[in-house]
Amino acid sequence: MPLHVPPAPAPALRSVLTALASPTAVREDRTPSLRTAQGPVTPELPLPVHVLDRITAEGVTATRLAGWRFLIRSGDRAVAAAETRLTPDGWAFSHFFEGPYIASTERALRQAETSTQPYQARLLSVPGLYMLTLWLHGDCASDGTTGHPAATDLLVPLAPAPPGIAAHRPHRVAELLPVLTLRVAPGQQPRVAPGQEPLLGSPA
Structure with a gap:
């Protein structure tokens, strides 16, 4: 079954298109790959970015x-990504940012496309482990902005x-959550002021 990608909010997409069309409209510099890209660049595959703030003692x-993350495509590959908040x-x-998560996101999405069960694609960041996962959510009718794993x-x-967690190997939440619970001890969980949260999960 095809992988379901929820539609991004129209203002989020417009903000990325504006940043791509007019670099002077935003303070953020383009990445090296964007500056040297040949031909048009287009934002594709918008994915809602959810952050795992904490895991309770009950495992909840x-x-x-x-935010929403867009892969920026030039030719036949993604060369960067754009974040909106x-x-x-x-x-x-x-x-904008680039780095290893661009290619690994594309690879994980291709892998997910081969699944016989329909899923909705999201990203889940685990700040306490500097870890980013492709979250394959079973509720394909959701708008991508709500719900928990x-x-x-x-x-x-x-x-x-x-270390110790295999990349590109699908794990059921029920199996991976106990591992994350042990790794992210209560004293290690990040505490940031509301509104100041980075979109963790990217090396940028």
């Missing part, structure tokens, strides 16, 4: 939507993954 995850005025462009959902750690 507390997640929140942090929610501001008091609505969705706005945040920054269900026990039967799949998490595919993207490369580079933390």
Whole structure:
């Protein structure tokens, strides 16, 4: 079955298109790959980025939507990504970045396309481990912005993954969550002021 990619909010997409069309419209510099890209570049495959804030003693995850990520394609491959974030005025462009997570995201999406079970594609960041996963959510009818990882959902750690966790190997949430619970001890969980949260999971 095809992988379901939820539609991004229109203002988020417009903000990325504006940043690509007019670099002077944003303060964030383009990445080297974007500066040297030949031909047109287009934002594709918008994925909602959820952050795993904490895991309770009962093993319940507390997640929140942090933004939308677009892969920026030039020719036949993605050369960078663009992040957007929610501001008091609505969705706005945040920054461009590149690095190993671009290729590993594409690889994980290709792998997920071969699944016989339908899933909705999301990204789940685990700041306490500097870890990013492709989150394959079972509720394909969701708009991608709400919900928590269900026990039967799949998490595919993207490369580079933390030591001891295999990248690009699908794990059911019920199997991977105990591992993350042990790794992310309560004293290690990040505490940041509301509104100051980085979109963790990218090396940029």
